[in-house]
Amino acid sequence: MGGAAGAAVAGGAAGVDAAARAAASSGIESASREERAAWLEALAAALEADRGELVAIAHRETHLSETRLDGEVTRTAAQLRFFAGVAREGSYLEATLDSPDPTTIPPRPDLRRMLRPLGPVAVFTASNFPFAFSVLGNDTASALAAGCAVVVKAHPGHPELSRRTAGLAVAALASAGAPDGILSLVEGVEAGVALVQHPSIAAVGFTGSVRGGRALFDLACARRAPIPFYGELGSINPVVVTPAAAQERAADLAAGLVGSFTRDGGQYCTKPGLVFAPSDSGFVDALASVLADAPAQRLLTDGMSGAFADGASAFAGRDDVEVIGTVRASDTDVEVAEASSPVVIVVEAATFLASREDFLAECFGPLTVVVGYADSAELSAAVGVLEGSLTATIQHAGDEDVAPLTDALSRIAGRVVFNGWPTGVAIAWAQHHGGSWPSTTASVHTSVGASAIRRFLTPIAYQDAPQSVLPAELQDGNPLRIPRRENGALGA
Template sequence: MSGRHVVAVDESTHLADDAGAGGQVDVEVDAAVRAAAGTGVGQSSRADRAAWLRALAAGLELHRDELVALAREETHLSEARLRGEVVRTATQLRFFADVIDEGSYLEATLDAPDASLVPPRPDLRRMLRPIGPVAVFAASNFPFAFSVLGNDTASALAAGCPVVVKAHPGHPRLSRRVVELAREALQGAGAPSDALGLVEGVESGVALVGHPLVSAVGFTGSTGGGRALFDLASARPAPIPFYGELGSLNPVVVTEAAAATDVDGIAAGLAGSFTRDGGQYCTKPGLVFVPEGTGFEDALCDALGTVGAQRLLTDGIGAAFAAGADRLVGLPDAELVWRGAVDPSTGEASDAPATVVAASARAVADDPHAWLQECFGPLTVLARYRDRTELDAAVAALDGSLAASIHHAPGEDISELVAALAPKAGRLVFNGWPTGVAIAWAQHHGGGWPATTASVHTSVGATAVRRFLVPVAYQDAPASVLPAELADGNPLGIPRRVDGTLVSGHQS
């Protein structure tokens, strides 16, 4: 689920030039960041912030009909999809409220003084604190769940950081309305309304990353746009963390035994996964390794028989999809296996037909730069392998992805495949499809470049808050200046590590 890619086709082509031009912080961005920085959100209690997040969720649900109607007009996504996404967004907000209520995310750690050690150990108490104002770049393909009140905003607010959102141009009216409602909900819950701000436009996004009071950036978008902003964040006089989710192929391996067991079922699952909502998911399976001679391609074409052209989010994304598909089809060794029909008399510029391109796994391994590029939309590449040697060579050439999947037969030994794919992806899926990222404590939605700019972090799940926190150790601190989470007797009852031992709340 997450969102490819986003500042993406509409803006990223201009981003690199803008990032190097000027350096003047525009008045609107400066006002929004300074207002956010002056809210004192970092000093708020966990209980207060949890109440704020729950109020935001309730406000979103209260205005669901109005917001879904706006989103329908601006994104071309179905009403059912958008209603489901509102539910997901509200669930995320409440989930992070629960995370901060529980308290273990703070990593509260206490070591008692011990003069007998060499060197002597003082009284040390450590925990994670809010990093400061966060800039969030909204995604195009998830206008609720990865936009104004999406996962980055929710996790940053949970951590105690005010947020300034850079709206995506694919749904500007929706973004403005969500901010209006969110600020009303925050005020109603006793929070400072300036804890959430909004700016628009490419130049504002560049200025936001460069603003001296911004302490971190969360981004979901294209590899080109994200790289330009990542470089800008790194080149600041005081560099800041840039947590970017960029491009991901999410490779799938179908073993020979799996194809022999259920070729029709696997093919049908792939057809549904890579065309879901126009293939506009960051977790779309864009590369599938299939054994030769198993009838997989025929089964896939049968499964795609009723899938027509789909309207993508914007005309720009539609044009980029068409160009990307044509590039792949034109590669040496490429074969166009399937392309759905588009009626030129009734079609829109953003219409995209389901497309399947095939090549040998050997060709993929020999020219990974040409083959291993994400094509955002309803397209997947089949890499045909003759034996395990060809498969292993192609898997070794893979870049980082958010997810990787293995379809295997019951009882089949896939340990070597798991070992080969584990370094390539943040999530491994077995006999399933990656399009669907559950909100959970154990979830990891990240991966090596180009999937993300920081593979040790996640943008979905409880530990997403870790991106917006920094550790602080207190040495021999007076009790009067210690945060309550580090106080003697554990008055807030959170899980802590005391003298090396994990203890549950109220036991430390």
């Protein structure tokens, strides 16, 4: 291995041990925020410089279009630069100072508190975003910004791309003067299990299935010293179309929905997989008309194609639903490898409520379930059984009172969208990409946006400490000029 602990480590416990130990001894936590920001910017530049070859590899391995992948490289570089800015700005540290006050009961000493790096982080990459949630994706960027070394577990859906990205990252970090060990790659199921259990790993970031995430989550909790497991798992992202909205713009809503749930083969964690629309409003007819022209697409892997076909067939085999679109069975390897066609399953609210577990199960791919409701009572009952999701969407007319609906959906979703579609997650300080189980394992955190860095930090308070031992961010006079709260007042 060379450079920053090597571009890749062979699978297995021995390889994981080497990578985790190198991460633990890297010393990244002692680097300044400016140094870490510069390393992130170097990674962004390296990614963009190798854009053409990376996109070609990703296209070959994932079947996603080169246009989509090229845009994802741009997004990934933007994420790296975004977290460079977060590190430089410094408010994420939550630096807080309280002066001594002998008049309080009990007397208050000199207290200074901030967040510090948690330690080496294991990052499990996603299949559906081979750049933005992969080797140099959001989890890696936020962990490095926080001052944590990262050991990446490559996704088997794009192994060559993972190795190539890790290689260019290691070289870029070495050229930028980063210490050895702050980024490395491991591969294989055995390596993933060993990584979560390794004593040097302090936290895990994961994007993937509920089943896989739950298994690793349980391993993280079962350790002698349990560690945080930040998993983004399954989400159906409900949409509510109000009667007024359906009457006002049914055709436009149908076009928007089809565009959203079929985008890149419906392989988005924010795909709208469940839609509540008023029965007999014309919305389903409009949807059928638009869906007739929607293209089929080959999914990321043959396994995903087969799982999608099985899931769609299970829905279509019911005698209490209407099927719009073509459901392709997965009887042979040839069929599994073919493109998957978009499917809409239409069901009435009473049937949905009677078989809620079936209809609330995520079907990864271009499928959505439309639930027809007769009145506000049926809609309220249906919304009341929803589980946690990353997003919820309300399509309404401009003058409608949607406050009660907003309140209900806010209880189960991390982001509520109004008169838009949830696919597409902006990189911003105010962004939240999370939700309660099963969408994530830690509903108070996000995996996109500035506060994603908070997952990989832990508080430390100093009481009556001499100036010589305090971090510069907590010293008198605020020498680094970061945002701080002093005696209750925010300032810089």
